[in-house]
Amino acid sequence: MTLRVALISTPFVSVPPKGYGGTELVVADLAKALRARGADVVVYATGGSDLPGIEIRSYFPAPQWPPDRDIERVHATWSLRDAARDPRGFDVVHVHSPAAVEMARLSPFPVLCTLHHDHEPELSDLYRRTPEVRLVAISRSQARRETAPIAAVVHHGLDPGRYQPMEDQGYLLFLGRYDRVKGVAQAIEVAARAKLPLVMAGEPHEREYYDSEVRPLIEKHRVLEVGPVGGNRKAALMARARALLFPIQWEEPFGLVMIEAMLSGVPVLGAARGAVPEIVEDGITGVICDDATEMVAAARVADKLFNRERIRKLAEQRWSATRMAEDYLTVYRAAQLEPLVVEEAGSDTAAEG
Known part of the structure; x- marks a missing residue:
């Protein structure tokens, strides 16, 4: 019997995104991988979304940016009501907001709901008030920090076909929003100390921080700043990098850019925080760095230390959308067949796909 799944994305960015949009990219690749595994998938997303061969239903005719809780609530309410009225029904409704x-x-x-955010007390209270919804964490690190019960851990995955390895062109890459917690200043410091060129792709999150602290460093060290990138341009920029710098200053729940780099055959030099130790295989697909000095040393020898072909092959095994879909199918079947049993908040023993 064909499994029928409703995926409810956000109303803020199209599926797949045309530029920035981590959650929406995951939803797009999950939908395609589930369909390839034989599931019947309906995606609730904003207008402008495009998934050939997959039905998309929209309340809003265009992306509703910037994010707004009231807009999100309207989208979610309409989507859930529409799914409830569907004459064929669904085996599971998988929400992402x-x-x-x-x-x-x-x-x-x-x-079931995939948590795409760090622990927020207000949201944890909401989750505890709705125990009938199975919560899926995207990393063990996130699950440990979440105070509401977690039913499963499923790491993100992406379509490897989007990423094609290319020849190393010798530059380090920082890709993401220019924010304190992302470690943008630390990335510039690492590249300068390693005496390697740095390319930065993203945009300011806090203008005052960017103008007072980031821009002077960019000018001082002659960093090449290319602005926000997406699609083929992003994939090419990633694939030609010597290494991706990921010097985060917070407990990042996942870090999608890391698996994008590895699917491109590019090593990740990441701070030992958040989900980095779960994603990077130390010395094989990158280096888990305790401090900036260690990241500088790794950057200097990244061209000799890593086998880019091996990184790509390992990433295809661990970080593909197919693996993610198979993990979610296991969670979906459990939601259908078993009463909801969850582990204590913060436990490492929740089921992991």
Whole structure:
């Protein structure tokens, strides 16, 4: 019997995204991989979304940017009501926004929610008030920090076909928003100390921080700043880098850019925080760095230390959308067949796909 799945994305960015949009990229690749595994998938997303061969239903005709909780609630409510009225019904409703958890009572079908954010006390309170919704963490690190019960851990995966390894052109890459917690200043410091060129792709998150602290460093060290990138341009920029710098200053729940780099055959030099130790195989697909000095040393020898072909092959095994879909299918079947049993908050023993 064909499994029928409703995926509820956000109303903020199209699926797949045309530029920035980590959650929406995951939803797009999950939908395609589930369909390839024989599932019947319906995606609830904003207008402008495009997934050939997969039905998309939209309340808003265009992306509603910037993010707004009220807009998110309208989208989630309409999506859940539409799914509930579907004459064929669904085996599972898989949501990707907190507002959909808040409105989960509208669904007569099992609901699970992937957490795409760090621990927020207000949201954890919401999750505890809706125990009928299975929570899926995207890393063990995130699961440990979440105070609401976690039913499973499923790491993100992406379509390897989007990423094609290319010849190393000798530069280090920082890709992401220019924010303190992302370690943008630390990335510039590492590249300068390693005496290697740095390319930065992203945009300021806090203008005052960028103008007062980041821009002077960019000018001082002659960093090449290319702005936000997406699609083929992003993939090519990634694939030609000697290494990706990921010097985060917070407990990042996942870090999608790391698996994008590895699928491109590019090593990741990441700070030993958040999900980095789960994603990077130390000395094989990158280096888990305790401090900037260690990251500088790794950057200097990255062209000799790593086998880019091996990084790509390992990434295809660990970080593909197919693996992610198989893990979610296991969670979906559990939601259908078993009563909800969750581990204590912060436990490492929740089921992991």
